[in-house]
Amino acid sequence: MSAEDILNEIKNHVMKTAPGNAAITDVQFEGPEVVIYAKNPEIFSNTFVRELAKLFRKRIAIRPDPSVLMEPEIAKKKILEIIPDDAEITNCIFDANTGEIIIESKKPGLVIGKEGSTLEELKKEIKWAPKPVRTPPISSETVNAIRATLYRERMDVKEILRRVGKVIHRDVKLREDSWIRMSFLGGAREVGRTCNYLQTPESRILIDCGINVAMDGDRAFPHFDAPEFAVEEIDAVVVTHAHLDHCGFVPGLFRYGYDGPIYCSKPTRDLMTLLQKDYIDIAEKEGKVVPYSSKDIKKCVKHIIPIDYGVTTDVAPAIKLTMHNAGHILGSAIAHCHIGDGLYNIAYTGDIKFEASRLLEPAVCNFPRLETLIIESTYGAYDDVLPDKGETEQNFLKVIAETIKRKGKIIIPVFGIGRAQELMLVLEEGYNQGIFNAPVYLDGMIWEATAIHTAYPEYLSKNMRNRIFHEGDNPFLSEVFKKVRNTNNRRNIIDSDEPCIILTTSGMLSGGPSVEYFKSLAHDERNAIVFVGYQSEGTMGRKIQRGWNEIPVMNRNGKSRAVKVNLSVHTFEGFSGHSDRRQLIKYLRKLKPMPDRILTVHGESSKCIDLASAAYKLFKKETRAPMNLDAVRLK
């Protein structure tokens, strides 16, 4: 059966079984969903939807017919009329694709009303489906820009969704001699340019498509020269999380002819958009190859189909995807693929933290079925044991307190997303406990990344959600944090005598404001620099960490000079967003069910091999550390 035939069958069934007064106007494939448009969508019961989903094994959505939706401007007025002023509505975001309207307010309880009475009234009037949420405490330019793009280009987005829907639900003949395999186009026995290419006789899926920012030339990008790779044959792209080594090349795919869907969580969508923009800005400035433009990033955004943790979605004929929390950064996911009639299951961890952090819950380790696990190995070697988190935090705060006491400034070069927010939570607690008394300046993209965190509280740890929702006590809003607004502001911070803490990008001093701070503050022995993340070979960060007395830097006029290093240098490894060796092994032990095969990736060669061989000894399953360009037959 063709996609058309299948759709007609669903249509007929819906027409026959739906309540007569629903006034159905259309039934369409939109991305992975079957969408039923009706003039009276509120008439459908949850049971009806559930039964329909079960019968056709597809995700079903009921939406108001566009003709009944009130004009956004008028609807907005209506909302303000109906909802009491005390609710303090700050924003109404219309999602033309879903017929939903997100109503941001400071007191969402008042939007809902007693037992939902206000919402009900509103729904009847405007026909849009109102979704009340708490106004994000920090406004994010990225989130706002993405929402604006999606609204402005809603016709385009709808057209993309319909096209994708037809591809996903197309008819394929399952071959007698069926097979599944995974090619590693990047990120195998290395960190950077992760790119996993899943192939079946019927479908091709790319899971992650990253870049290695530390490399030049071909080595920065995945092996698109692999003979099996053809960008126009890809059915879907899945992005596990927003780090550039996993998502950095995704907009580039559109430049080279890709025109299909990108599946990821909403936080990943927003964070990766932020990072991709930052990446091309820096690459341009540094005169590096820039593999795509901001236009491509926008095109990418329009092709994103966001999916929540735990929701199973058709992404290609006979391939279903479920994302699970990976505990690594906001919105990070383990991708679980369920393939074909043979029910073959693959989980690819992306990057995982198998320990609760202040920010996130630990990675999920339970799956309904599992035949092959592909696991990261950043700290996969026998002796890759990281210091205890609690101790690390104490020692870190001690360095902060001592430096502040001697009137010094502390530079903390940090990667913008994830680790920065985790450190903010540590610093906020230390400040509240009186361990130090000085401002924490946030420079680079940290502020914006934090804003995105506050836009998705439901992705944070239980503890954080409790604090934010029930105690109205959002640590990111602490008075201790101050945003560095511009170069002038930065100059003042450097020049003043005020002791302070500066959280700033880039994390390896490979560019960005962290280099500026270092150049100006390195000579003063009262100051300190604190490394909390891995410093790659060849970076300025690595040189400082190794104890060089002088660091060559480039002046504005392009001349090289040496910076004397007198500040104290500290390194804390215990803040990693990655699982250390013990946590990786623990993850494998706790994993349910135990898979038949374990592949180790995303680590230096020795670490991938070491983890694979440890896993073999412990579990006696087939294990392997594939190489880039290896294609491993899974089934």
Added chain:
Amino acid sequence: MSAEDILNEIKNHVMKTAPGNAAITDVQFEGPEVVIYAKNPEIFSNTFVRELAKLFRKRIAIRPDPSVLMEPEIAKKKILEIIPDDAEITNCIFDANTGEIIIESKKPGLVIGKEGSTLEELKKEIKWAPKPVRTPPISSETVNAIRATLYRERMDVKEILRRVGKVIHRDVKLREDSWIRMSFLGGAREVGRTCNYLQTPESRILIDCGINVAMDGDRAFPHFDAPEFAVEEIDAVVVTHAHLDHCGFVPGLFRYGYDGPIYCSKPTRDLMTLLQKDYIDIAEKEGKVVPYSSKDIKKCVKHIIPIDYGVTTDVAPAIKLTMHNAGHILGSAIAHCHIGDGLYNIAYTGDIKFEASRLLEPAVCNFPRLETLIIESTYGAYDDVLPDKGETEQNFLKVIAETIKRKGKIIIPVFGIGRAQELMLVLEEGYNQGIFNAPVYLDGMIWEATAIHTAYPEYLSKNMRNRIFHEGDNPFLSEVFKKVRNTNNRRNIIDSDEPCIILTTSGMLSGGPSVEYFKSLAHDERNAIVFVGYQSEGTMGRKIQRGWNEIPVMNRNGKSRAVKVNLSVHTFEGFSGHSDRRQLIKYLRKLKPMPDRILTVHGESSKCIDLASAAYKLFKKETRAPMNLDAVRLK
């Protein structure tokens, strides 16, 4: 530099350094060679050619300009004039491509003359380069037909060679991030449809391309659905030997758009053409999918570039191929590929016999360099130890003698190529020693295959060559062997009371005359059937071997009936053309140099795995038994 530029450089150098009176008319790439055409080709010294080859690292050939070659018909008359009648010339074969003329005669010494005087005289007269050979004792239709095709279509062949030459010598940029990998499209963890796909960023080469005659549908052919496979991207096809599991699909490649060269030994060319024709005839009769026609086989023949053992040949930019004796069947080769500037070396054994047989020398185990070995595993499991060859021969002849004594007939179903000729040598010796006294009938393609063996004595064992050349005693010509010429002849053999031995195809009674003999002779307990090769599950051969009392067969009218099995059933495993486990391990031990990686293929799953794990334990090198559709990164 383009191929044109490179050619021009060679041209200029040749023009400058060649003797002035050579009268060079053209310099061209033809297949892997640089060919210099001259009106006086005899003027060039061997030293000149050798130095030129060294300088440009290419194979150099000097040939007479076509304009000076005497018309074949006139040249033939001249030859008969000059050479004494006592030489008994039987055939003159003109090879328009090389300017050579093969002069077959019963006394080649008389063609050569005293210290080559007759040859010299001839050369001056006709300008063709005369190659005197002994007239093959049995005339082969296949060999004659192939030679005729190549002569008739010489313009086409030349055009193909020139095109191939340009492809081989094309300019490629070697990438900084270079890689080599091998995809297994068939024959991994199985026997049948062997197909190895070697890929570098610049080139694609197919090594063997077989079929599994025991399978139907997709499983009969290699995994051409592998995403990296694109028939139009292949630079070259290499065929190790003429068995259908290695060469059966080769003509099919031309049907699907391949138009490049096929590299194999001359015996492989002739034997595989014979087998491919037989294969499509049978497939057609059985109503199976026939993946190509006799036209495609002819096209294939024209694209074959024969290469001798030990001659290193450019087959693609930065890939050189050398073939070495594999000891398995006539012309069978180990393919040694030498790749790129990094000097990476791969040896693929094809099928090997690491023991001298009556027919052939044992497989070569010394290579100039070696990083990865890909080895067959037909008898790769721990207990796959075959009986001693000498004992096997004695026991075999005992069964023959006993059966003949009791006036019985012996059916020996045998695969036409290799094993049949080996058995002929055993039977010829037994007959000479008086162990039995009865004719040996040869039915099916055995006679023709034997004829091809006699056309290439230089590929046979030293012992055989000695007998044929120096003792003038060719065992294949023994009076004991009789050809079965037609159905009538066959009927007479069956109906007569004469005790006899019948060597006949097919080897597993999956069709062919062996089934006819069995149907008519099975009821008589005086008769015997002797299995000397592996019987696949499901074949009639397997059923008989297992001792079934009745075998269902199809009558001519399409009705099934049961044949009573009263004849005695014997099996001798010791005649195998494959190395047994002990020989495989011995091969690895003797191998020089020891490679870094050993991959095991061409065996049931358990055998490949068992051999790989034994190799790991013995040599502590990376070993693996890849699966079909695995692509293994080699470098």
